[in-house]
Amino acid sequence: MYFRELPNPLLTDQLYEKFSEAVGATTDEEQLVRMQDVIQQLPAPHYRTLEYLMRHLARLAGNCSVTNMHAKNLAIVWAPNLL
Template identity: 35%
Template sequence: MLNKPSALNSLRAGTVISQYDPYVVADAMKQYLRSLPQPLLTSHLLGEWARALEIKDRAVQLRRLQQIAHRMPPEYERNAGYLFRFLHRFTEYSARNRMTPAGLAIIFGPALLTAPAPASSSSTGADEPQTTTLADSNSGGHQNGNVYVSIV
């Protein structure tokens, strides 16, 4: 059984990745992200994240992503840094665990960032959460995993 607090919080990526089934690790991480009071990348920055991902120049894009990350609540920015370094290590084992940046973006995208609920809701679907993610906003979703790793 994976002990989330000790394994993930200590960021022993190599040990966790080699010792546990990668899908168990991914599921534990997703559960943690879903338990946060707001999405890790904070809903109020959704538009800025999406616009930054449209920047073609990688150096300019990276600087903009870092600027946006610094506007996150400090504990969320710190958590994102740990998570993305961990996910980057996860992709280093992709030949063995089949967890590519594209796959990780699909798995974690909805847990990392969702659009805020509209101020007024219609009678249909009012109770359903909004799940617009950066992967939805950017057709190059597989690239997002690499960009996110670089933002903090």
């Protein structure tokens, strides 16, 4: 709920279009490179928060046998709150 109510989303309104373009890349490799480039453009506090959150979500996905939250499920739940 915290991330949903931020006045400026974690991935920022200013970079929304660039994130959309990165996701629309034709190959997985190109998508990864573009996504990394856009993430590097985040303001430092946003970047640090995203880094911490991604580590936490990776731990959850790593324990999917216990949490039933695979990476795809986590993306479905979290993506709307971060963008």
